[in-house]
Structure formats: C-alpha cells, structure tokens
Amino acid sequence: MRLMKSHNIAFLIPVVALIVGLLATVADVRQSEAERNELLQERFESDAALRLLVRDALAERLQTHLQGFLQDLATTNVGDLKQTIDHAGTILSNSYGSDSASQVVHFFVATVDAEQRIFIAHAYPRPELVGQEISEHSMLRDFDFSSATGLIDQIGFLASRENDLSFTSESPVIVRRHVFRYPEANVPVIGIVKLNLVELHRHIDSELRALGPLPSLEVAVYEPSTNQCLLRYRTNEGSFPCSESRPDDALQFVSERNGLRTIITATPEYEKLFEANHPRSVALVLMFTLVATGIALLVAFFIRARLASADQEVAAYRGSLDSKEELTEAIHTIVIDNLTQLLKLAQRVKEAPSMADAERRYLNIAQSEMSQMRLSLDAKIMADRNSQGHKPTEGDGKMFSVDEVAKAVESELKRLGVAEGIETRVLLDDSLKTDIEGSAYWVESALLAFINTSLTFIDEGFIELSLWTESSKSGEPELLARIRDAGVEWSLEDPELDHASLTVLKDILEGLGAAICSTPASTTGNQEHVIRFNRA
Structure with missing residues (x-):
C-alpha cells in the first residue's frame, strides 16, 4: 500500500508541471486582457469626456450670453420696459448670433x-413671434409666475408644431423658464430658453469631426427629477426611441450637469x-502552452515507462475515484x-x-x-470548492467529539504562544463535552486559521x-469560537x-458555511472576533 501511494505522488509530477504551465499561461492571458480592457476603458472615457467637454463649453x-442680457436689462436706462427688453435683447441677439x-x-x-x-417681447431667432400671446402655450405648462x-x-x-414656439423638427426639447423682476417695472419678465437635444448633439458631432474621426458612441439623456428618458442618440446615425430600462453597459460614462443626467x-x-486596432495576439501564449504540454507529456511517458509494473494498480486506484474531487x-x-506525522515527530524530538x-x-x-x-x-482546497459552487462542507452525518478538537487547538495555541512570546488563555465550556455533526478535521483547520x-x-x-x-x-448544538486580543484591528470585511x-x-x-463577526477595539484596547459554525 505504501508503494502504491508513492507511485501516485510520483505520477502527479507531470500533472503539476502541466498545471503550473497552464496557470502561468492563463495568468499571462488574463494580465494581457486586463491591460487591454484598461486601455479600452481609458480610450472610451477620453472620447466620452471630450464630447461632454464640448457640450459644457456650449453651456458656459x-x-x-444670458448673464449679459440680464445685466443689460437691469442697467439699461431707457423709457419703458418694452424698450428696455428690446435694447437688451438686441445686444443678446447680436452677441449670440x-x-x-x-x-x-x-x-x-x-x-x-x-x-x-x-x-412675447423678444424672440431669437424668430423675431416675428414678438407680440404673440402665449398665456396658454405648452411651453409655460405648470409654470409658477410667483417664483x-x-x-x-x-x-x-x-416638440411639435402645436407645443413648440420655434418648431424646427419633431425632436425632444428642454425648456427652461425663470422669472426676472425688472427693478423699475411693476410686471415680471419671463425668460424662456429652448434647447433641441437632437440639434445639440448634431452640433457636438460637427465640432468633434473637426478634430478627427467621430467615435461611435450612444448618448442617453434623462430628466433628473423624474428619471424620464428624453433622448437616445447615436453618433453618425441620429436619434431613436428610448428603451424601457437604463443602460447597464460596462463601458459607461455618467454626467449630471446643466440640469440633465x-x-x-x-x-x-x-x-x-x-x-x-488592437487585435489579440495569442501566438506566444499558444507556443508556451504547446511547449509546456510537450514537456509534461515527455515526463509522463518517462514516469510511465519506469512504473510499468505498477500500471495495473494505478488503473485500479484511478477507477475507484469517481471524480476530480475524490482525487483531490x-x-x-x-x-x-x-504533515501530521512530521508534526508529531517534531514534537516528540522537541520534548x-x-x-x-x-x-x-x-x-x-x-x-x-x-x-x-x-x-x-x-484554503486552496476550499477556495476551489467555493468557486465551483459546492455546498458548505458537512460531516455526511458523521459525529465528532468537540472536546477532542478543542484540546488539540488549545495545545497548538499554547505552543504558538510560547514560540511567539505571547500570553495565551483558553476558556473551554462544559458544553463542549458532546458530539456534534460535522468534520472534525475542517473545524480544527478553521480554528487553527482563526488563531493564525x-x-x-x-x-x-x-x-x-x-x-x-x-x-x-x-x-441541534453548534460550535462557537471567540478570540480576544490586543493586536492591530482586523476584519475579513x-x-x-x-x-x-x-x-x-x-x-x-x-467552505464550512461558518460566519464571523468582528467587534472593533474597546476602551480597554481589546478587540473581539466570534465564529459561529452554523447548523440548519
């Protein structure tokens, strides 16, 4: 039986070599992919930020221009309000035009x-609208004149011909209204600014084309207060209907400025x-994989030739293993x-x-x-099980003595305390003198990792x-473990x-389905961590 075990360990050498080679290859591929994704993210954010920069510059x-209009309206010394608005509006139209x-x-x-x-007292770029009554117009819907x-x-x-004073196209528009009370007038002045979102983004496209090729991006505009989608626009294509759900793409750039999201x-x-422009290059990775595979095969053939007499035993042993988990x-x-035998031997020699x-x-x-x-x-065994979605490790109906596990852990803590020069205290409750369902080995391993x-x-x-x-x-009884110490604060979270x-x-x-709760250091300087090995 001892001979059979040694053969199995020897046969793992080419497998380990192959796995190490493949892991190194995978790591290289992942690193290359991560760098590539990072470059894509940076390129996208740069293109998106440039588009928003052009938009924000227009808003500024x-x-x-509007601040200049308001200043002119407040400082112009002319006869009546109409002349004042006419004068300030002419200045605004000339500068903005x-x-x-x-x-x-x-x-x-x-x-x-x-x-x-x-x-209407002034309109740009539709001066023919001056004098038109707009009391019931849609652009003043729900507007509070006393604000x-x-x-x-x-x-x-x-926008449509019925609800847009200066209709240009059936496109989503934003209308901003505000009241300005002229110092010497007894009636309020209402300012209305209409922004056609499609024409805005067409203008941004034209500005960006002057800098180079236009990146193919999709823009979604929302009303922040209602979260209503106002526009979906794709460069070089134009607008299209809004979707019911918000975009959840990995490449996403969000801006909440100028009253819009x-x-x-x-x-x-x-x-x-x-x-x-940045194709994936797998030639080097493929060559590395082939070389690693070839070396592993050569080693496997060599070991098989040396262990020909053990082929039958190895085949029988492999046949008894139903899965990768059993082999592991x-x-x-x-x-x-x-390792356990070595630890016991070292302890006997030390004593x-x-x-x-x-x-x-x-x-x-x-x-x-x-x-x-x-x-x-x-930990590697458990991490592998966790990544594959295995259920928490249980004892398959087997019972174990909590007291024996507690004594083994107590012995190891005392040994570590002496070795590290740290005072240790172990408190074992009488309730430990019972058997509970589970794996004694894995519970002991968790407690040792807790101490470590x-x-x-x-x-x-x-x-x-x-x-x-x-x-x-x-x-059913379940085990709890608590550590108090005066060290640096730590938490798994x-x-x-x-x-x-x-x-x-x-x-x-x-892997055990256990939960840990950490409490920060108290006024005494001690922190506390509690593990509960949960039962259903």
Whole structure:
C-alpha cells in the first residue's frame, strides 16, 4: 500500500508541471486582457469626456450670453420696459448670433400684463413671434409666475408644431423658464430658453469631426427629477426611441450637469473598431502552452515507462475515484497525513530531555512552517470548492467529539504562544463535552486559521480563545469560537487589509458555511472576533 501511494505522488509530477504551465499561461492571458480592457476603458472615457467637454463649453457660452442680457436689462436706462427688453435683447441677439451654436438654442423674453396675459417681447431667432400671446402655450405648462427671481424651472417634451414656439423638427426639447423682476417695472419678465437635444448633439458631432474621426458612441439623456428618458442618440446615425430600462453597459460614462443626467455608452461598432486596432495576439501564449504540454507529456511517458509494473494498480486506484474531487481529497489526505506525522515527530524530538533550547526553537519554526503549509493547502482546497459552487462542507452525518478538537487547538495555541512570546488563555465550556455533526478535521483547520490570523496582527500582549456550544434554530448544538486580543484591528470585511492569513481564514470559513463577526477595539484596547459554525 505504501508503494502504491508513492507511485501516485510520483505520477502527479507531470500533472503539476502541466498545471503550473497552464496557470502561468492563463495568468499571462488574463494580465494581457486586463491591460487591454484598461486601455479600452481609458480610450472610451477620453472620447466620452471630450464630447461632454464640448457640450459644457456650449453651456458656459450660453450662460455668459444670458448673464449679459440680464445685466443689460437691469442697467439699461431707457423709457419703458418694452424698450428696455428690446435694447437688451438686441445686444443678446447680436452677441449670440455670432456663436457657432446660435441655431441650437432658442430664447424668448415675455412680459405679463395687468390681466395676467403673457406676450412675447423678444424672440431669437424668430423675431416675428414678438407680440404673440402665449398665456396658454405648452411651453409655460405648470409654470409658477410667483417664483423667486432667477429660480430655473425645467420641462422636457417631444416638440411639435402645436407645443413648440420655434418648431424646427419633431425632436425632444428642454425648456427652461425663470422669472426676472425688472427693478423699475411693476410686471415680471419671463425668460424662456429652448434647447433641441437632437440639434445639440448634431452640433457636438460637427465640432468633434473637426478634430478627427467621430467615435461611435450612444448618448442617453434623462430628466433628473423624474428619471424620464428624453433622448437616445447615436453618433453618425441620429436619434431613436428610448428603451424601457437604463443602460447597464460596462463601458459607461455618467454626467449630471446643466440640469440633465447624461449617460454615454460604447456602441458595438466602437468596440469592434478597438478590436480591429488592437487585435489579440495569442501566438506566444499558444507556443508556451504547446511547449509546456510537450514537456509534461515527455515526463509522463518517462514516469510511465519506469512504473510499468505498477500500471495495473494505478488503473485500479484511478477507477475507484469517481471524480476530480475524490482525487483531490485523496491527495489532500496523503499530504495531511504526512504533515501530521512530521508534526508529531517534531514534537516528540522537541520534548526530549537532551534537546537544547536553540534546537527547540528551530523545531518550533519547523512546526509553524508545517502548520502554515497545512492551512495553505486547506484554503486552496476550499477556495476551489467555493468557486465551483459546492455546498458548505458537512460531516455526511458523521459525529465528532468537540472536546477532542478543542484540546488539540488549545495545545497548538499554547505552543504558538510560547514560540511567539505571547500570553495565551483558553476558556473551554462544559458544553463542549458532546458530539456534534460535522468534520472534525475542517473545524480544527478553521480554528487553527482563526488563531493564525490573530497572531499575524499581534506583536505583544495576549490572546484569549473561548470555545462553547449553543443550540441552533433546529435544536441541534453548534460550535462557537471567540478570540480576544490586543493586536492591530482586523476584519475579513475590511477592504484595505490584504494578507494571506485573512484569505486562508475567509476561504475555509466560506467552505464550512461558518460566519464571523468582528467587534472593533474597546476602551480597554481589546478587540473581539466570534465564529459561529452554523447548523440548519
């Protein structure tokens, strides 16, 4: 039987070599893919930000023009309100008319007479609308004429000849209204600014074409207060109907400025163009894989030739394994058995009366390294099971003595305390003298990983381990473990902490379906962590 085990371990050499080669290849491919995705993300964000920069620059220019209009309206010293508006509006039209975006944004100035009727006093670029009554017009829907000066009210709708004073196309428009009370007038002045969203983005397209090829992007515009979709627009194609759901693409750029929520996403054509300009190169990776496979095959043939006499036994043993999990478990058991024997041997040698202190320290180091090896192997086994969606590891109906596990863990904690020069305390409750369903090995491994994590974050002070059982919701006993220490604060939920011991503990607890709760350091400087090995 011993010979058969040695053959199995030897036969794993080419498998390990192949796996290591493939893992290295996969890692290289993943790194290359990550760099490629990062470049795509940066390129997309740059293109989206440039588009929004052109939009924001237009908004800044328009704001400058409107501020100039309001200043002129407030400072112009002319006879009556109509002349004042005429004068200020002419200045605004002249300054805005020279802007490249002068046909994208339309603005109107209206006054309210004593009978609460509203008339257009100035209109750009439609001066023929001056004098028209708009009291019941859709562009003033739900507008509060008593609102404070300068408070902007915004609505959005699909333009038509019936609801748009300066209709140009059946496109979504944004209308912003605000009241300005002229200092020497007894009636309010209403400012109306209409922005055609389709024409706005066509203007942005024309501005960007002057800089180079136009990126194929999709723009969705929403009204922030109602979350209503106002526009979906694709460069080089135009507008199309809004979808019922919000875009959830990985490549997404969101802006909430100028009273609108704008979401820019990459189109399939954008990603295809990036793929064409940055093709994936797998030649080197493929060659590396073929070389690794060839070497592994040569090693496998060599070992098979040397172990020809053991072929029948190996085949029989393999036939008894139903799955990869069973093979992994068998190898795991062999390695753990050997490590356990080595740990026991080191302990017996260390306890010999003739053993010097220096030699005992070396043996302590060796024992700690072997314990770390066990935990690392256990964590990898659990991580693999977790990634494949396996259910939490249970005892398959088997019972184990909690007291025996507690004593083994107590012995290991005391050994580590002596080796590290840290005071240790172990509190074992009387309720531990019972058997519970589960795996003694994996519960012990979780407790050792628990202790190892706490030791990682403490240089001096003490560690107190408490073990007890409580009844679960189903009435079955379940094990609880608590550690109090005076070390550096740690938690499995802390995203800023990245340490191998935390990963080991997290993988093992997840595989067991156990839960951990960490309490920050109290006024005494001690922190507390509690693990509950849950039962259904």
